[in-house]
Amino acid sequence: MKSSDLKPILVFDSGIGGLTVLRELRVLMPERHFIYTADDAGFPYGGWEEDALKERVISLFRGLLATHDPELCVIACNTAFTLVGADLRAAFPEMRFVGTVPAIKPAAERTRSGLVSVLATPGTVKRAYTRDLIQSFASQCHVRLVGSENLARMAEAYIRGETLSDDAVLAEISQCFVERDGRKTDIVVLACTHYPFMANVFRRLAPWPVDWLDPAEAIARRARSLVPLMADVEPLIGEDPAIFTSGRPDFSTRRLMQGFGLTVR
Numbered sequence: 001m002k003s004s005d006l007k008p009i010l011v012f013d014s015g016i017g018g019l020t021v022l023r024e025l026r027v028l029m030p031e032r033h034f035i036y037t038a039d040d041a042g043f044p045y046g047g048w049e050e051d052a053l054k055e056r057v058i059s060l061f062r063g064l065l066a067t068h069d070p071e072l073c074v075i076a077c078n079t080a081f082t083l084v085g086a087d088l089r090a091a092f093p094e095m096r097f098v099g100t101v102p103a104i105k106p107a108a109e110r111t112r113s114g115l116v117s118v119l120a121t122p123g124t125v126k127r128a129y130t131r132d133l134i135q136s137f138a139s140q141c142h143v144r145l146v147g148s149e150n151l152a153r154m155a156e157a158y159i160r161g162e163t164l165s166d167d168a169v170l171a172e173i174s175q176c177f178v179e180r181d182g183r184k185t186d187i188v189v190l191a192c193t194h195y196p197f198m199a200n201v202f203r204r205l206a207p208w209p210v211d212w213l214d215p216a217e218a219i220a221r222r223a224r225s226l227v228p229l230m231a232d233v234e235p236l237i238g239e240d241p242a243i244f245t246s247g248r249p250d251f252s253t254r255r256l257m258q259g260f261g262l263t264v265r
């Protein structure tokens with residue numbers, strides 16, 4: 001069997017953050033084609049009113065599933081999945097969805113100081129889903145939720161090659177660093193798929209070293225477990241498509257997509 005005979009995996013985000021997940025998916029699922037979808041017309045998702053965002057994502061998926069008939073969908077967006085994951089599964093019961101949620105459970109298992117921060121969009125920090133994760137898996141920790149208004153946009157600018165001021169970045173992340181009774185935050189969960197692109201900047205600016213937890217590899221492992229590798233598949237040829245809901249991503253975005261082996265349609 002040729003890999004072009006296999007159904008593709010659809011990867012969805014509001015913007016280019018899902019590329020941090022796609023690169024891990026490619027490592028673990030080398031025989032698969034991917035369709036990358038960015039709802040850039042709706043970006044950023046962080047500030048959306050919940051009902052309106054739910055409706056938007058469900059209606060986008062109605063079209064995407066009908067057009068592309070994927071094997072599996074990876075929702076590479078915390079802001080979307082923590083809100084609409086259950087509704088997507090209910091609306092499309094024949095499709096399998098792998099979600100992205102703040103990595104609070106692994107952070108709670110790994111922290112030694114008991115002080116964990118979750119760096120996310122304003123939408124993700126106010127979700128009931130996020131509060132439930134803390135209650136279920138991190139009740140023994142002190143969890144600081146930091147909802148950043150600007151970081152997703154800044155990450156998009158950064159990855160396109162724009163220069164960001166250190167002060168501006170520090171203003172977005174400084175709330176993550178907590179000191180309490182001689183203990184310090186030792187893990188910051190990157191709970192927005194855009195943020196791992198900036199992990200090197202975060203590391204440089206952090207007032208003390210912490211683990212920056214990126215769930216991308218765990219998401220890829222989950223996807224791999226649902227789509228077992230077949231022994232006799234011939235290797236992949238050609239680029240994968242990237243779809244932007246605006247229909248007109250700029251030149252630097254197209255170039256970035258090319259770097260990820262994606263052709264904008």
Ligand code: DGL
Pocket residue numbers: 013014015017018043044045046047076077078079080121124152191192193194
């Ligand atoms: N990449 C998205 C996430 O993981 C959010 C970016 C946005 O605000 O749209 O939450």
